[in-house]
Amino acid sequence: MTEPLLVVDNLKVYYYTLTGIVKAVDGVSFSVPGSELAAVVGESGSGKTTLGYSILGLIPPPGRRVSGRILIDNVDITSLHGEALRRARGELVSMVFQNPFTTLDPVRRVGDQVVEVMTEHGVPKDEAWRRAEEIFTKLGLPPRLLKAYPHQLSGGQRQRVAIAAAVALNPKLVVADEPTTALDVIVQEQIMELLDSLRRQGMTIMLITHDIALAATWATKVIVMYAGTLVEYGSVEEVVGEPLHPYTRGLINATPSVDRKDRPKSIPGLPPDLRRPPPGCRFHPRCPYAMDKCRKEPPTLIEASPGHYVSCHLYTEGRR
Ligand SMILES: Nc1ncnc2c1ncn2[C@@H]1O[C@H](COP(=O)(O)OP(=O)(O)O)[C@@H](O)[C@H]1O
Ligand SMILES: [Mg+2]
Missing domain, CATH: 1.10.260 (434 Repressor (Amino-terminal Domain))
Known part of the structure; x- marks a missing residue:
């Protein structure tokens, strides 16, 4: 086993707003080995950007890390402050944003x-x-x-x-938040080529994207988020090729593909308000396979096959 480059352990990040506590990242755990391109995918509002900012120790107010640790190359970024944190940003981990105008003066x-x-x-x-x-x-x-x-x-x-x-x-790790969303398709391809070449030279890239097709093309690992929770994680071959979670399957079926004749089918319903997430599995109101248990107990993340993780009662019950 190679040492993981990035470890996120039971991370909870909440926004304390006037209208309630937004549980944007609520108990997320995963680890990524070095020299991978890990894509974080999920609908808008699933907590991807909050996760990305947390990894840089840059949670904007009124957000706060409620629990959890984040290790980058064995350095616990959550324990760094002041000058040490400033040095780590840039030398250990850095970020690329969707709109370069927000980074460039x-x-x-x-x-x-x-x-x-x-x-x-x-x-x-x-x-x-x-x-x-x-x-x-x-x-x-x-x-x-x-x-x-x-x-x-x-x-x-x-x-x-x-x-x-x-x-x-x-840096060891670059977090890129929707880096190609504002660009046209050809330029998007060139930027992804560039991130991929950095990965091949040994850098670890975390690509945040709502576009599972982009992840399928470029990622080596895929992390699927739903409503602040991690629902599935594994290699791109497993997560995109043999998706386990009904949400991951839904995302894939909702994605248009050029070579597919049938129309994409969107997932019925909307993601929940993260101030009042549904009890049990957060996806249950939209899940075609929801069982009684799903409405009551939150599922735990299990390793369904080596390196392929899923958080769904269908698998803890021992069936699909
Ligand atoms: N600064 C903020 N203040 C309050 N709530 C926020 C803030 N930033 C994000 N959120 C909320 O946190 C949740 C996750 O948002 P975000 O991390 O941006 O998701 P994504 O990047 O997947 O679209 C959403 O419900 C969003 O409204
Ligand atoms: Mg975002």
């Missing part, structure tokens, strides 16, 4: 911004410029673009710059 040259990531972590300025040129070349950006402003770049180039900034300090 529109009035500063992109090169200065990538260089700053390094100088803030103690890399001398001339060394940082040299490295920025190297990183740009490696990521398919002509080094002359270091002098450009964000608005002078295409959407795809801007996302490459954001990735350059994220990998500038060679």
